[in-house]
Amino acid sequence: MVLPFRRSLRSLRRDTHRPSIVLGVAALGLLGAWAAWAFMARIALYESSTTARLETVEPVHVVEAPIDGRVVELLVGLGDLVEEGQPLIRLEYESQRLELSEAQARQRALEAQLDPLEAELSAAEERLGIGEQGARGAVSEARARSRAALAQAEIAEDHAARLGQLAPRGVVTREEVSTASSNATRAQSEAEAATLAVQRLRWEHLVSDADVRTRIQTIRRELARVAGEAETAQAHVERLERELERRAITAPSSGRVAEIAPLSPGRYVAAGTHLLSVLPRGDLRVVASFTPGQAFGRVRSGQSARMRLDGFPWTRFGMLDATVARVADETTEDGVRVELGLEHPDAFAAPLEHGLPGRVEVEVERVSPAELLLRTAGQWLGS
16 A cells, blocks of 8 residues: 555646646736737727719709790710700790891991981081180171161261351351261161170070080980880890800710710700710719718718728729818708718729719728727616
8 A cells, every 4th residue: 555655746746837827927918918908909999881982073964944945956965975055955936036037137226326426516516616616706796796886976076066066157058967966867777786686696696506406416316216216126136145155055064975865856945954964074072862860070071981882892993082172061861971082993893983883881980899898788777
């Protein structure tokens, strides 16, 4: 019995705590590494939208019928490239064109009357000025003759009076006295006639001046009437020209006809009817809709994002890098609109076009695993 007991003692000596210590240290090391990872590592959190798509930066231009009318010509088709101002559709315009021709003829006829009336007015005003100068000269001359006649009449009367005083003395004969009296009477009559001539010239000038002024007023009224009708005719012409321009529907911008309504010559369209859409040329952007809970307070300008196109598997073609550019402040029926700018779109392995749908993911924050675990636990307990 001594030998088995000795063997047991040797086994007890060999049995120590070294393996347990090694395992404990290893467990503590793993726990420390996990704790370091849980509190120091960072995990990216994303908000995603499945209603994202590519759009041109400049919005699509929707072309509507500006007025009622029948389609005369359809000048473009689906997918055609158009330039800004290029005619797309022509509506019926023959009656408006004829009306425009009549209005333009009337405008030209009225404008042709303006120059003769202005020339006649200028001549009448010049004639008025000349008449006033001539009348002043004639009146001055008549006054001078009147003063001379009055002076001669006074001299003749004085001469007759002196002869009458000398006649009783026999110095002069009665015939000489009679002749002097006759000359005085004639001189007085000539003076009165000269005075009346001055008055007559004044009245003639007043009548002539009144006639010319009346004619000037008549010409001015006629000129104002014709000028007013000419302006009205010009406004009518401009209105018809604008209406004709509206009947020639042109491209609002350069681009491609992305959509067109079924139109044919002779079809009647009402004002406001959707005719076609022009997709402008330019860079592309990503437009996505998020729920208010996803967007507000989480999605902000400058955040990084990526987009997976539905038609191009990301495992083969990769993803598009993007950056949040703008976030709407209001909610619509589709959600909150978020616009993102593309980063290096030319590096994508497939051609990019307006309207391509996909899924966009926006990196909203980075948190530690421990914080994420606590948030999850809080949400689970709160529910």
